[in-house]
Amino acid sequence: MIIGSLLLLGLFIFPLWNITLEAPQYPIPLGMDIHINKFVDTHEFDIKNINLMNHYVGMQYIPETIPEFKIFPWAIGIMVVLGVIIGFLGNYKLFLVWFVIMTLLGVAGMYDFYLWEYDYGHNLSAKAIMNFKNPDGTVMGFQPPLFGSKDILNFKAHSYPRLGAYFMFLGMFLTFMAFFVGKKEAKSK
Amino acid sequence: MKTIFKSLLALTIVSTVLSSCGNGGDKGKQGALSSSAAEKVYVAPGEHDEFYAFVSGGFSGQLAVYGLPSGRLFKVIPVFSVDAEKAYGFNEETKPMLNTSHGFIPWDDSHHPDISQTAGELDGRWVFINGNNTPRIAKIDLTTFETTEIIEIPNSAGNHSSSFVTENTEYVVAGTRFSVPYPQRDMPIKEYKGNFKGALTFISVDPEDGAMDIKFQIMMPGFNYDLSHPGRGKSHGWFFFTTYNTEEANSLLEVNASQNDKDFIAAINWKKIEEYVNNGGGTKAPTNYAHNVYSDETHSATSTMKKEILIVNPSDVPGAIYFLPTPKSPHGCDVDPTGEYIIGNGKLAAELTAHSFTKMLAAIEGKKFDGEAYGIPILKYEEILGGSVKQPGLGPLHTEFDGKGYAYTTFFISSEVVKWKLGTWEVIDRKPTYYSVGHLMIPGGNSRKPFGKYVLAMNKITKDRYLPTGPEVTQSAQLYDITGEKMELLLDFPTIGEPHYAAGIPAELIKERSKKIYKLEENKHKYVTKSEADGKVVRTGNEVHIYMTMIRSHFSPDNIEGVQVGDKVYFHVTNLEQDYDVPHGISMIGANTSELLIMPGQTETFVWEPNQVGVWPFYCTDFCSALHQEMQGYVRVSPKGSTVPITYTLDGDPIGGE
Known part of the structure; x- marks a missing residue:
């Protein structure tokens, strides 16, 4: 449990997410790492x-x-401290609570990311130099994918988690396992 | 009888089959050979060449960058001649690069590129090249592929035995082909003998930033110092110069300078002279020469006139200079990778002479002299001769080495490259060139570590080799594979100007360090505009300074009013891009100058002196983006004394805090 929550600290060092754009004119793709506290050029x-x-x-x-x-x-900092305290307390039920809170936070974060991406891709300037329409006549949006790869005009956009996110996933997984192990131990006692 | 007939018939059939097989085999082999030549030079789309070749532009004054083995031209680096395409010598920033003691000179004749070395091996930091006509040495930075320094060589003329570097780029050396009066003065030409001098100039190169400075100049007898190369390995510390016109003729040299049976290779112990100079030796003499430096931070050049030079008189440093007799008007002076052999390519001689460095030292030790010239000891020819290649061809000019014990020499008159073996002096192979070859180049072929895969031969004459283009036809370079016993011609391709020497280097030693952009934040140009908000137009008297920016796909400001006929309008234009390969250009209708071609993060300036009232457009000259055609603007020019105020806008809005 303690290790699991401490793994979240990886998010302070490593990027959470990455968006990369490939195009014929960009043999070296353009990219952006999203950290929990900043955007960074690839x-x-x-x-x-x-x-x-x-x-x-x-x-x-x-x-x-x-x-x-x-x-x-x-949010991450509080969850780390909380996780460590819960770990010392050793109540396996609290492990699950932590896991659920963390999952909710993660989902909220992804939803927030989606909202931002949607706005970024659809809230276009009225004076845009080029306007593209979808085959059905609606204005084409340029929203990057939430997860995965997608063709946007001449670009191919890739959106994938990075090392920080993997630390987080691993941490959450460990916490989840800790819950079961704790439960098992409690029962055997 | 029948049996005999049958067997005869059988034999005939067999032999027919055999011979046709043989024919078929030959044809197949020919096909395979020609296709392998094509394969050897084929660099697939998107692939990179294995070598860079820096090929001098001769009378174009520039330096061309090719890839080998493909022979594709990547860039022409402007060095000694103005280049309207790149605004070199046209924009305010680079005009000082072409300043000399004779004023601004828009042209020169570039000859011998040489790449900097560390421990006798190519290090790929800089390439140096000489301007022959108005003596100068230029340095090109191989991170930007731009000329960043030019130093004028005083007391010199026909700066030809240049610009070769010593083993650790301690010096780049410049020797005079035409001796001149020293000091220059008004005197009868026929009093040449004994009064004219040949200056050999040693320019120190700062190991950190490559800054050049004339350390000393050796005032030699008035011969013609034709070519040179440094000692290396065991002969490091020496420099060798071929001479002709040891007759000291001053007219009809083709006859009068071809009388002596032997001329000299001058062997200079520069370490000894350096020590002499460091201990206070030499004479400080007044002079006047230009030293021009371009900065990647200010994106501007400055020209400084230097007023003093240190002269070394050979007789003041005994034991530092010797003459090696060499038949006959030697041209190229080439030192093998071990530093043992000094090849004198006697252009009128029947054989090729190789002096032995070891024997030379022994002859000096044993005082095996054959008289002296102007106080400089002449060593005995037989005592220093390492060997000679007999009947190698006609008119030897230059020799390069493959690092495997072989040498390759060009023969101008018999128009061929000849491969021969060092030590045994036997001719191994000869291949024709098309036609009249001058220099040749093996990448690293004049260092301790040649990359002996190709030799590039550079021809003076092409006649019928390409589609004709009127009386003036191209010069050419020819690429041979030298990995086998016999050389194989792979490719010939046209070159810019006249290719004299070239310098080649494996691409991986350079390409990773090639700059992609200039950082805007590091731009220290006096008139930089780092953001659109900082754009402005300032009038001081009749001078108008426009601080303009460019980014895809507009100029800012792009509407300017208040300029008057008779004004001197400076466009200081900064490219705000920070992306690879996104230069922008700018040109103004009626400007008496070239366009500007501005790299990301760079600032350049052109001057426009409008002489007609009207509204005049300017536009981007480099197709920068999908909206390149929209990248334009207007300047309103009012009559002199007009009351129209200076205004400058973008999209109708004033720029910055106006």
Whole structure:
């Protein structure tokens, strides 16, 4: 349990998520790592160049920072402290509670990410240089995938978790296992 | 009888079958050979060449960058001549690069590129090249592939035995082909003998940043110093220069400078002279020469006039300089990878001479002298001769080495490359060139570590080899595979200008360090504009300075008013891009200059002096994006004394805090 929750600290070092854009003119793809507290270029100036690309279709600039970057580190930090305390208390039921809270937080985070992506991909400037319509006549959006790969005009966008997220998954998995182990031990006593 | 007839018939059939088999086999072999030549030079789309070749542009004054084995041209680096395509010598930033003691010179004749070395091996940091006409040495930075320094060589003329580097790039060396009066003065030409001098210049190269500085100049007798190469390995510390016109003729040299049976290779112990100079030796003399430096931070060049030079008189440093008699008007002076053999390519001689460094030292030790010239001891020819290649061809010019014990020499008159073996002096192979080959180049072929896979021969004449283009036809380079016993011609391709020497290097030693962009935050240009909000237009008297930015796909500001006829308008344009391969250009209708071609993060300046009232457009000249055609703007030019104020806008809005 303690190890599981401490693994969340990996999120302070490693990126949570990554979005990468491939195109014929970008043999070295453009990419952005999403940390719990910042956006980082995969290669120097990538975000600037993604913004430059996106301005043609009227997309907003990727902001320097977003409110979530203030909330996430606290949320994760609290969960780590909570996890360690619960670990010392050793009550396996609390392990499950922690796991459920963490899962809810994760889902909330993904939903938030989806909302931001949706807005980013659909809230286009009225003066956009180029307007694209879907075959059904609706305005084409440029929302990157939540998870997986997707073709967007000349770009192929990839959206996948990174090392920080894997630390988190592993931590949550360990916690979940700790619950069962704890339960088993409690029963055998 | 019948049996005999039958067996005869059988024999005939067998032999027919055999011979046709043989024919078929030959044909197949020919096909295989020609296809293998094509395969050997074929670099598939998207693949990279194995070597860079830096090929001098000769009378174009520039340096061309090719890939080998494909022979594809990647870039022409402007060095000594203006280049409207890249605004070199046209924009305000690079004009100082072409400054000399004779003023701004828009052209030169570039000859011998040489790549910097560490411990006798190519290190790929810089390439140096000489300007022959108005003596200069240039340095090209191989992270940016731009000329970043040019130093003028005073007291020199026909800067030809240049620009070769010592084993650790301690010095880049420049020797004069035409001796001139020293100091320059008004005197009768026919008093040449004894009054004209040949300056050999040693330019130190800073090991950190490559900054060049003339350390000393040796004032030699008035011969023609034709070519040179450094000692290496055991002969490191020495430098060798071929000479001709030891007759000291001043007219009709083709006859009068071809009389002596032997001329000299001058062997210079530069370590000894360096020590002499470091201990306060030499004479400080007044001079005037330009030293031009380009900075990647300010994106601008400065030109400084230097006023003093250290002159070394050979007779003041006994034991530092010797003459090696060499038949006959030797041209190329080439030192093998071990440093033992110094090849004198006697261009009018029947044989190729190889002096032995070991024997030379012994002859010096044993004082085996054959007189002296102007106080410089002449060593006995027989005492220093390492060997000679007999009847190798006609008109030997240059030799390079493959590092496997073989040497390759070009023969101008018999138009061929000849492969021969060091030590045994036997000719191994000869292949024709098309036509009249000058230099040849093996990547690293003049270092301790040649990469002996290809030799590139550079031809002066092509006649019928390509589609004709009127009286002036291209020069060419020819690539031979030298991995086998016999050389194999793989490819010939046209070159820019006249390719004199070339320098080749494995691509992996350079390509990873090639810069992709200049960082905007590191831009220290005096007139940089780091964001659109900082754009402005400032008038001081009749000078108007426009601080402009460019990014896909607009200029900012792009509407400017308040300019008047007779103004001197400076466009200081900064490319705000930080993406690889996104340069923007700019040109202004009626500007008496070239376009600017500005790399990401860079600032450049052109001057426009409008002489007609009107509204005049400018536009981006490099197809930068899908909206490149929209990348344009206007300047309103009012009559002189007009009351139209200076305004500058983008999309109708004033820029910054205006």
